[in-house]
Amino acid sequence: MSHTRRDMIIVDDLRVRFGSHDAVRGVSFRVPEGSSFGIVGESGSGKSTVMRALAGLNDLWDGYLEIAGMPLGRGKPPDFFRRVQMVFQDPYGSLHPRQTVDRALSEPLLVQGIGDIDRRIRQVLADVALPAAARFRYPHQLSGGQRQRVAIARALISEPSVLLLDEPTSALDVSVQAEILNLLADLREERKLTYLMVSHNLAVVAHLCPWVGVMSNGEMVEILSAEDLRAGRTRNPQTTRLRELSAELG
Amino acid sequence: MIGRLFDRAWLLSDSPQSRAQAAWGRRYRLWCDFRANKPALYGLATVIALLACAILAPLLATHDPVTQNLGQRLLPPSTQHWLGTDELGRDVYSRLLYGARVTLGMVLAVVVLVAPIGLAVGCVAGYYRGAADVILMRVTDVFLAFPRLILALAFVAAIQPGMTSAVIAIALTTWPPYARLARAETMTIRDADYIAAVRMTGASSGRIILRHIMPLCLGSLIVRVTLDMSAIIIFAASLGFLGMGAQPPSPEWGTMIATARRFLLDQWWVPLIPGIAILVASLAFNLLGDGLRDVLDPRQG
Amino acid sequence: MLVEISGLNISFPTPHGMHAAVRDVSMTLGTEKLGIVGESGSGKSLTARALLRLLPPAAVTRADTLRFDGIDVLSASEKQMGMIRGRRAGLILQDPKYSLNPIMTAGDQIAEAWRNRRKGSRRQAKEAAIDLLAQVQIRDPRRVADSYPHELSGGMGQRVMIAMMLAPDPELLIADEPTSALDASVQAEILKLMEDLVSRRNMGLMLISHDLPLVGHFCDRVAVMYAGRVVEELAAGELGQARHPYTRALLDCMPSLTHPRPRLPVMARDPAWLT
Numbered sequence: 001m002s003h004t005r006r007d008m009i010i011v012d013d014l015r016v017r018f019g020s021h022d023a024v025r026g027v028s029f030r031v032p033e034g035s036s037f038g039i040v041g042e043s044g045s046g047k048s049t050v051m052r053a054l055a056g057l058n059d060l061w062d063g064y065l066e067i068a069g070m071p072l073g074r075g076k077p078p079d080f081f082r083r084v085q086m087v088f089q090d091p092y093g094s095l096h097p098r099q100t101v102d103r104a105l106s107e108p109l110l111v112q113g114i115g116d117i118d119r120r121i122r123q124v125l126a127d128v129a130l131p132a133a134a135r136f137r138y139p140h141q142l143s144g145g146q147r148q149r150v151a152i153a154r155a156l157i158s159e160p161s162v163l164l165l166d167e168p169t170s171a172l173d174v175s176v177q178a179e180i181l182n183l184l185a186d187l188r189e190e191r192k193l194t195y196l197m198v199s200h201n202l203a204v205v206a207h208l209c210p211w212v213g214v215m216s217n218g219e220m221v222e223i224l225s226a227e228d229l230r231a232g233r234t235r236n237p238q239t240t241r242l243r244e245l246s247a248e249l250g
Numbered sequence: 251m252i253g254r255l256f257d258r259a260w261l262l263s264d265s266p267q268s269r270a271q272a273a274w275g276r277r278y279r280l281w282c283d284f285r286a287n288k289p290a291l292y293g294l295a296t297v298i299a300l301l302a303c304a305i306l307a308p309l310l311a312t313h314d315p316v317t318q319n320l321g322q323r324l325l326p327p328s329t330q331h332w333l334g335t336d337e338l339g340r341d342v343y344s345r346l347l348y349g350a351r352v353t354l355g356m357v358l359a360v361v362v363l364v365a366p367i368g369l370a371v372g373c374v375a376g377y378y379r380g381a382a383d384v385i386l387m388r389v390t391d392v393f394l395a396f397p398r399l400i401l402a403l404a405f406v407a408a409i410q411p412g413m414t415s416a417v418i419a420i421a422l423t424t425w426p427p428y429a430r431l432a433r434a435e436t437m438t439i440r441d442a443d444y445i446a447a448v449r450m451t452g453a454s455s456g457r458i459i460l461r462h463i464m465p466l467c468l469g470s471l472i473v474r475v476t477l478d479m480s481a482i483i484i485f486a487a488s489l490g491f492l493g494m495g496a497q498p499p500s501p502e503w504g505t506m507i508a509t510a511r512r513f514l515l516d517q518w519w520v521p522l523i524p525g526i527a528i529l530v531a532s533l534a535f536n537l538l539g540d541g542l543r544d545v546l547d548p549r550q551g
Numbered sequence: 552m553l554v555e556i557s558g559l560n561i562s563f564p565t566p567h568g569m570h571a572a573v574r575d576v577s578m579t580l581g582t583e584k585l586g587i588v589g590e591s592g593s594g595k596s597l598t599a600r601a602l603l604r605l606l607p608p609a610a611v612t613r614a615d616t617l618r619f620d621g622i623d624v625l626s627a628s629e630k631q632m633g634m635i636r637g638r639r640a641g642l643i644l645q646d647p648k649y650s651l652n653p654i655m656t657a658g659d660q661i662a663e664a665w666r667n668r669r670k671g672s673r674r675q676a677k678e679a680a681i682d683l684l685a686q687v688q689i690r691d692p693r694r695v696a697d698s699y700p701h702e703l704s705g706g707m708g709q710r711v712m713i714a715m716m717l718a719p720d721p722e723l724l725i726a727d728e729p730t731s732a733l734d735a736s737v738q739a740e741i742l743k744l745m746e747d748l749v750s751r752r753n754m755g756l757m758l759i760s761h762d763l764p765l766v767g768h769f770c771d772r773v774a775v776m777y778a779g780r781v782v783e784e785l786a787a788g789e790l791g792q793a794r795h796p797y798t799r800a801l802l803d804c805m806p807s808l809t810h811p812r813p814r815l816p817v818m819a820r821d822p823a824w825l826t
Contacts, residue, residue: 042734043705057446081452094443098465100272108451133265136272141264144591154447173590173761178804178815185814200734207806207815230808245735246808249765262566 005032008162008194009054012064016049023049024061025218031211033161036188036195038205038226040242041215047198048166050215054196055086055164068161082112085155089167091147095139101125101150102135108158120157128153128183145176149183156187165197169204181207202246206230214239283545290541296534304350313341315348316499324517333523336510342523345501349524352502353531356417356486356495357479363421365475368428369467373459375429376436387433390426398423399488406494413502416495420485424478431474435467469546476539480532487528503528553723553755554580554602558615561597561606561779569611573597574779580723584749584756586766586787588801589776595759598776599725603636620722638668640723641716646732647708651700657684657711658696661718668719683714687744706737713745723755731760742769763790763801775801778825797824 009031016024024046031037039047053061056076065072068083088094095104105121114120125132128149139147148168155163168184169177185208187193199205205212206226214222214236222236234240254260254271261278263271284290303310312332319339327334333342375386393401402419409415439445440463448462487504489495496502498509503524510521561573573594578585589595600606601617604624617624619635627635636642644650652660661683662676671679677696684692687710700708709729716724726745730738746769749756760766766773767790774784775798783795793799800818 042736055446055450057449076452078452081450084450086447086450088443088447090443094447096444096448096462096466098276099462100266100269102269102272107448107453111451111453111457131265136266136269137264138272138276151447158451174763174801174805175590175818178806179817181806182815182817203806203808206808207811226811230811241736243808245739249735249739249768 005034006069007031007066008033008035008068009037009196010064010066011050011054014050014053014061014063014065016046016053016058016061018060022218024053026063027213027215027218027220029213029220029223031194031196033194034188034192035211036197036209038197038199038209038212039215039220040199040202040205040212042200042242045215046218047215051086051164051166051196051198055084056080057086079112081108082158083160084162084164085158085160086164086166087148087151087155087168090171091144091151092139092171094151095147097139100136100138101130101142104150104154105157108154112158114158124153124157127156127187143176144172145179148172148176148180152180152183152187156191159191161192162194162196165195167199168197170199170201177204184208202229202242214242280545284541287541287544289537290544293534293537293539293541296530297538300350300354300531300534303347304354307344307347307351311341311344311347313344315340315345315501324513324520326517327519334517334519336506336520337513340499342506342520345506346503346523346527349501349503349506349527350531352413352496352500353483353486353504353528356413356420356502357482359417360420360424360482360486361475361479363417364425364428365471367421368425369432369464369471371425372429372432372434373436373463373467376433377440377455377459377463379437383433386429390429393423394426394430396423398485402485402489403492403494406489411494411497413496413500416486416489419489419494420482424482424485427478428471428474431470432467435470436463439463439466473539473543473547476535476542479535479539483528483532483535552579552581552618553620554578554757555616555618556598556602556614558613559598559601559617560613561594561601562611563607563609564611572610572779573601576776576779576781578774578781578784580755580757582753582755583772584746584758584770586758586760586770586773587776588760588763588766588773590761590801592778593776594779595776596727599642599727599757599759603640603642603725604632605636605642637664637716638719639721640725641719641721643709643712643716643724643726643729645728647703647705647712648700650712651708651715653700656697656699657703661696661711661715664715664718679718680714683718684711686717686748687711687714688740689714705733706741709733709737709741710744713741713748717748717752720752721754723757724749725757725759727759728761729758731762738765745769763798764805780825782824795824796821 007030012028014024014027027050029037039050041047052058054065054067056072059074070077070080102121105124106117109117109120121135122132125135130146130149130153134142134146142150169180172180181204188195195208197205197209206229210226212224212226212229213220216238222239224234229243232243234243255274260271261275263275266272266275317340322335322339323337325331325335331341331343333346336342371386371390375383401423405419405422406415445458445462448458486495490502490504491508496505498505506524507521513520557577559573559576560571562569562571576598587595587598597606601612602619602624606612612625614625619640622631658677658680661680665679666676681692681696684695689695689710695707703711730741733741745756758766758770767787770787772784773787773790774781775795777797783793783798785793790802803816804818806815
């Protein structure tokens with residue numbers, strides 16, 4: 001990995017326990033500014049747990065986490081949530097069913113005390129290519145792809161530098177998936193964003209992320225570049241197996 | 251603005267132009283669903299009619315509800331006294347109208363007291379879990395453990411019989427189920443991704459509960475409260491019947507039955523008429539609640 | 552022919568008039584594996600459900616032919632349909648969590664399905680259930696037979712579901728996105744298992760999915776649906792030579808592990824595809 005840029009995300013020996021179950025057992029990686037890191041693994045491998053700890057949604061962890069120069073502890077720095085945002089897997093479950101798009105987008109601004117709400121909402125809707133007419137719709141009036149655009153807009157509106165993407169396209173049709181992946185690539189370019197993406201789909205992760213970490217049973221068994229993954233230069237048998245399945249069925 | 255509320259196209263627009271239009275559009279769709287349910291519509295109409303009777307009692311009444319006229323005791327219905335007179339010669343029709351004020355007033359007072367308490371306790375317990383949950387739910391259990399009527403009677407007897415203490419007593423025994431309901435609802439909502447997304451805005455727990463969780467619990471709570479209204483009416487009437495509610499000469503429906511029960515065999519209309527009023531009011535609230543459940547809480551329908 | 556469908560139309564009433572969800576669909580199925588592929592809302596699940604008459608009550612169904620093994624589904628009595636559903640045709644849904652009875656053990660559920668078609672004692676049914684669990688390659692069938700659905704993983708639950716559907720020895724298996732809730736490795740195992748069982752038992756398989764390459768991998772023929780119509784039907788091996796622009800776009804817009812592209816092509820939906 002390049003060391004000329006500063007690291008936006010540092011995860012060092014992260015451990016998460018749920019009761020007597022070790023969900024994450026000593027995971028470490030770094031993501032430089034403007035780069036993207038993907039975590040792949042099967043369900044229960046602990047990949048989402050790593051992401052939720054970084055998002056500040058779970059405080060039961062040990063180790064060292066740092067995002068955008070801010071070490072994470074029990075209490076979060078006041079502007080933590082301005083710098084870090086998350087896009088969830090299921091666009092049907094990540095939007096409040098009784099709130100319009102407008103309300104979902106204005107909430108972060110109201111909480112963070114950011115003004116100029118009307119202009120920012122119009123701007124961010126344009127950025128994620130949603131029609132202005134969608135602004136006052138409820139989630140049930142939107143398609144799956146539109147909902148995921150709203151979720152991305154909500155994450156972007158407080159202008160974060162790090163975006164955590166939890167399976168952002170796995171609930172979408174493939175044609176919509178392509179649109180969302182292109183949108184995410186464009187936004188990274190325009191806004192100099194750093195991504196951490198979790199997915200079970202190797203092709204999706206390799207498409208967006210130059211570096212990929214493979215998790216199995218709570219451990220990160222291998223970190224390799226997307227080129228090595230594509231070319232089959234894998235060292236860990238788990239990585240090899242996942243790659244073969246993906247190449248066979250893809 | 252007001253005129254637009256009758257503009258169907260404006261209400262059903264797929265791309266509303268403002269928050270108000272979106273909110274009214276949602277309400278209009280709910281109303282359309284509700285309107286399709288005929289019994290619920292009858293329930294609503296009856297409830298409105300009852301409330302109108304209560305509010306307009308001074309205009310609709312033909313006599314003073316408390317003026318006694320011992321020369322005209324226990325008269326059957328006539329053109330003079332539409333629903334007859336009671337054992338003290340008071341006009342039953344007028345007493346029924348004023349009684350609606352007392353009975354419905356008590357019910358509304360109970361609801362205004364109970365719903366916010368239940369909602370707040372349930373949401374807080376469900377959201378924080380842990381110690382807050384244990385403490386609040388044990389308190390709830392204590393109230394649930396007592397037989398309702400006995401707890402209410404003990405409370406009223408300890409203070410002093412009357413409308414205020416009856417309202418407090420009913421409220422005291424009615425809130426725990428709402429707290430349980432709101433807690434269960436909150437537990438399922440709090441782990442949803444959309445709440446995680448709100449937490450990621452940095453919002454405080456209070457803001458999350460108040461602005462994001464409570465509005466979602468409100469639907470099932472309204473349904474439950476409406477369905478319970480009939481129980482509360484009967485409960486209030488029972489307390490009145492037992493002499494622990496509204497005190498004579500105040501024309502509460504339950505008290506009216508209680509004082510007239512001696513005449514059940516000979517002058518049956520005297521206790522029967524307030525009984526019918528209780529029946530109609532309870533039934534109306536029940537039908538209304540059923541309709542609201544279908545609209546607001548489709549999962550249980 | 553096991554399944555004959557021609558001129559199938561399904562529509563739903565909406566506030567703005569009738570909405571046609573399936574339009575003039577025709578297909579046939581013998582003892583082979585047919586994949587139906589399309590995006591959400593393309594009508595692929597509705598088509599399969601119409602065959603078992605499992606559509607929501609509001610749906611209006613019209614068809615020139617809609618036959619299961621010669622039985623006209625639209626005019627069949629409820630009793631005849633009961634004979635088809637669950638006995639002669641099995642339906643496997645996406646998430647076993649919602650299709651299995653949570654308060655019955657897996658073994659009892661399979662045994663009940665078995666007794667639906669055959670006469671036999673409880674003990675025989677139980678033995679048959681364990682045998683079926685072994686057939687869907689569960690290593691410890693006796694333990695799994697005594698487990699409740701919540702004690703099973705997603706892949707295991709889906710195997711139980713398949714065993715339950717196979718219990719009455721059906722002639723047709725309809726699988727509606729049977730593996731999209733599962734991990735890739737489990738997904739491959741389940742599909743291979745279904746493919747194998749279907750070929751061995753000489754059954755028909757209707758595999759409904761949004762994943763075109765996956766379906767191409769496991770089926771003999773693929774029907775591609777778009778906006779309620781079958782836009783193209785072709786042999787699975789000929790996916791590479793698909794003619795309809797929608798089929799091609801569907802294959803093209805997926806990111807590929809082995810052939811990286813800086814930007815994914817976006818599907819330009821031609822209104823002409825609708826006609």
